[in-house]
Amino acid sequence: MTPNIDPIIHIDEELCTGCRRCAAVCPVDAIIGEAGTPQKIDAHRCVVCGQCVQTCAAYAAESEPALTSRAEKLRQRGQLSSVREPLFAAYSTGHALELKEALADPKRYKVVQCAPVIRVSLAEEFGLPFGTLTPGKMAAALRLLNFDRVYDTNFGADVTIMEEGSELIGRVMSGERLPMFTSCCPAWVKHAETAAPHVLDHLSSCKSPMQMVGALVKTYSAELDGVAPADILSVAVMPCTCKKFEAGRDEMNVDGLREVDMVITTRELAQLIKDKGIDFMNLPDEPFDSPLGKYSGAGTIFGATGGVMEAAIRTGYELVTHESIPNLQLDFIRGDEGIRTATVQIGDLELKVAIVAGLKYVSSILEQVSDGTCPYHFI
Structure with a gap:
């Protein structure tokens, strides 16, 4: 039985034209509706992969007075007021606005992990050529956003594969x-x-690498830094909207605390960097923090x-x-x-x-x- 988590992928009925491009790319047939009418999402069937968000071409025109205001739509979507990109009909629940407020809280010990692909995709958000690696600039930007520790999800991938490799051999034998x-x-x-x-x-x-790091952040890392797990804000920057769903599952807890408190996408991270006025292109490279910044x-x-x-x-x-x-x-x-x-x-x-x-x-x-x-x- 799947966990009861609030829907993460949405279709704005004010903006949807019923072109059904989203239905064509959905791998599990979770988009429902007749052509030419606003579509709906079957949340039970939806796997939160975000393919519909990627392909959606219907967006809010500035000249349309009958629509809910842009400011209100941004608020409803959990996006920053400084966002200037078009608002498309299909979208995922955002956490950039919530994270911006949390990062300003001096009582929280703020820890972030980044999936390996983020160091590539983040560069594209700032106009760098496709394939450009920016791990050092990314780490520097995250510290300027007020994170106390910057870790690499690759560490969790190493932990996962050691566990999963052992489990595989055990099952085969x-x-x-x-x-x-x-x-x-x-x-x-x-x-x-x-x-x-x-x-x-x-x-x-085995847990996924993101959840492996999340568990370590609230246990091993907390002990190393002398911080109470309840005071830690554990954030993950991920390429997939479904990671938001995973972090919210009931079983992803350590002693009653969520392993990963919040997940943001590459785009949300770029929006936070721009909102803060950080000159990403000219940042000096900085390393990830040890020990959860090392990997194979x-x-x-x-x-x-x-x-x-x-x-x-x-x-x-x-x-x-x-x-x-x-x-x-x-x-x-x-x-x-x-x-x-x-x-x-x-x-x-x-x-x-x-x-x-x-x-x-x-x-x-x-x-x-x-x-x-x-x-x-x-x-």
């Missing part, structure tokens, strides 16, 4: 609950809960399609053979949308894996799991 699915993507987890609850026992028991290559590739699988194979290989994998570039794992399969030799173990890129492609594998014919160990 025992033959229990196979195939094992990764559980790092909250959109996939929500889809499994609503559309295929019979596979829930097959999901890895396995953690870094989590952000790429097939990266979690590649990291799991690398880790599993070392756990079984006690040697480093001979070929670090597992190119057969990587690729575009669809399903890719492979067989990997790990010592005496023949590991059969599948990578599903795109939620709309998972139905055939779910059917195989249902009828007991799925040949894979890890998906």
